[in-house]
Amino acid sequence: MARVRTEEKRRQIVGIASQLFQELGYERTSMSLISERLGGSKATLYGYFKSKEDLLQSVLVYDVTEEADRLMNQFLSGKNLREGLITLGRAYMTRRLSPGPIANIRIVSTQPEGSTIGKDFYENVLGPAWKRLADRFKLLMDEGILKKADPWIAAMQWKGMCEWDMFERRLLGAIKAGDPNEIERAAIAAADSFLQLYKADANGKPHRKSKQVKPDAVTTVTG
Structure with missing residues (x-):
């Protein structure tokens, strides 16, 4: 069950990041903005993704694979x-x-x-x-x-x-x-x-x- 919640959270983060990348562009989107839109702390965000580049790669993987x-x-x-x-x-x-x-x-x-x-x-x-x-x-x-x-x-x-x-x-x-x-x-x-x-x-x-x-x-x- 914990694994399911973890995957749901990852998908939520990826969805929010994807929206911000579209709205603001990759360079103008910061991890702080993503965590703010997420409604959590930066520590929580970094617990799932070590960097903005890592998050971008996940956005690309989810989008193309699915x-x-x-x-x-x-x-x-x-x-x-x-x-x-x-x-x-x-x-x-x-x-x-x-x-x-x-x-x-x-x-x-x-x-x-x-x-x-x-x-x-x-x-x-x-x-x-x-x-x-x-x-x-x-x-x-x-x-x-x-x-x-x-x-x-x-x-x-x-x-x-x-x-x-x-x-x-x-x-x-x-x-x-x-x-x-x-x-x-x-x-x-x-x-x-x-x-x-x-x-x-x-x-x-x-x-x-x-x-x-x-x-x-x-x-x-x-x-």
Whole structure:
């Protein structure tokens, strides 16, 4: 029970820190402000996190890891592979362009050259999250649903197909939020383009011609 309360407290602290990082920025947010918003002492805060950098890393871990779980469930919930890819693309880009992830990327990308925050974030959190999608694609390749290829490259190509230039525009402040209609168009186009590249035929062989893949012709995603 004590362990449950400890984890709940950690999550509470991480949530408050994430809010302050979004509101004030990482540099302007102090451990004193976090403990004040928390309603406890700095000693309590330091009992959970040894530094603000340690707390930032936890914010990044919670955000990406939990979101990766949700997105994979979105993918697997589709009635068929095309629908699963569209659902995944829609959910991924909606989240990708939301305030929290954008704030986190801005924080990480503006750290000093000698900081290891960005490197650690990619190697320990972001990279493994994308590997989960690559592993799912590999499973579909092994089952003959997708043609044999490098699953990591397939995952990165799908990612690029979904993003268009929306992420850059949002990150640079050219847009204040994602456009649901644009996200939907991108998710559909990404799914259809991905299937043209990687969908195997009934014998597990790649399609020889690039044709529009009809929704009812796509094999169901296996769990």
